[in-house]
Amino acid sequence: MNNARAPLEISGVKIPAGKRKKIELPIAELFDYTKMAIPVEVVRGKEPGPVLFVSAAIHGDEINGVEVIKRLLASKRINSRMKGTLIAVPIVNAYGFNRNSRYLPDRRDLNRCFPGSRKGPLGHQIAYTFMKEIVEKSTHGIDLHTGAIHRKNLPQIRACLDDEETSRLAHSFGVPVIINSNIRDGSLRQAALDKGIPMLLFEGGEALRYEEKVIKTALMGILSVMESIDMISSKKKNHAPQKKDVYTARSSYWIRAPQSGSLRLQTKLGSKIMTGELLATISDPYGSNAIRVESRKTGIVIGMTMLPLLNKGDAMFHIATFHDSEAVEERLEIFDEILDPE
Ligand SMILES: [Zn+2]
Structure with a gap:
């Protein structure tokens, strides 16, 4: 058929x-x-x-x-x-x-x-x-x-x-x-x-x-x-890229803005992050009332907002969790070199 x-x-x-x-x-x-x-x-x-x-x-x-x-x-x-x-x-x-x-x-x-x-x-x-x-x-x-x-x-x-x-x-x-x-x-x-x-x-x-x-x-x-x-x-x-060493996420979670304000990023897409690591700060237009946004679990940033202005509750980071995040980051670096030779 x-x-x-x-x-x-x-x-x-x-x-x-x-x-x-x-x-x-x-x-x-x-x-x-x-x-x-x-x-x-x-x-x-x-x-x-x-x-x-x-x-x-x-x-x-x-x-x-x-x-x-x-x-x-x-x-x-x-x-x-x-x-x-x-x-x-x-x-x-x-x-x-x-x-x-x-x-x-x-x-x-x-x-x-x-x-x-x-x-x-x-x-x-x-x-x-x-x-x-x-x-x-x-x-x-x-x-x-x-x-x-x-x-x-x-x-x-x-x-x-x-x-x-x-x-x-x-x-x-x-x-x-x-x-x-x-x-x-x-x-x-x-x-x-x-x-x-x-x-x-x-x-x-x-x-x-x-x-x-x-x-x-x-x-x-x-x-x-x-x-x-x-x-x-x-x-x-x-x-x-070599086809071995592909990492499978067991689960993923979203980090949402704990308060409204504008964002200063401290991480990037593909980064490995540890539990409690600083990902961004959010503050008011004067730069006061700054609040730290930290990761809840070790993982890799697989998605993030591109808009630096946030309302409380807006999705900021999507984090995938793996058996071995270290190995995933290494793999991502290799992958980056292949795609971005300079
Ligand atoms: Zn779609």
Whole structure:
């Protein structure tokens, strides 16, 4: 079925083996009858093999992945010599993307609308179409995300590691940190897993920004996964970080602002922090009433706010906890050198 040489059909368009095609997946038009569609590019190898979908901007302002997919499609390694099929979906939430917004026009979060329904609200309709036309025709999936607005994430994979194949793919991606995350209701990842399709979620960078380092990390990771499922042959000289020594977070916690004020940071993304370590100070506009923000447990900073102005209770730092944080920091340093050679 999926692996056959027979034409793959998406939204009524047939794509024969060895061919490359752009398809528009129609979704509900705007109030003024402007047509809306999810852009899809399918690249089929001559040889049968896995069918991998790679999607981005399910949250419309998480645009880093759009650039990642653009570069993936331009890669010389994506061609008819590939085994199997790549289904590239650079902009899933076309409505949000056009308004620099995470959400759909009715303020729903598309990544909470899966598996969707034909006659439900807009988000459910899109989710339904995406499941039928993309996910159910795939054998594997990767969904690209960034931190939310004003929040930046360390490049990381989130996946359900209880599933053996998902765990293997997560490790092959090549990022130093994997979060064994509990699946949230209504996410694409949950819906794909329910269909038995191993799926990874990549997180890195922040909303509404292109970040070169994160883009390169994601691109190398996708190619590395494609090698591990035998879609493309592995390069002799691989610049990707060594695939061993990947650290899996056992849990994570958020540190929230204990009072309102402006922030002076004392740590950075990827830093190892010890219990009770100073992460930031928050003070009023005169610099008085300064309060120390300290870590509660040893871990690694995997996400943090980029906005130095805080209200009490705002999320400041996302900390992952591991067996051995020391080793993780060492690994992050190596990783940094590879990506940032100067
Ligand atoms: Zn997201």
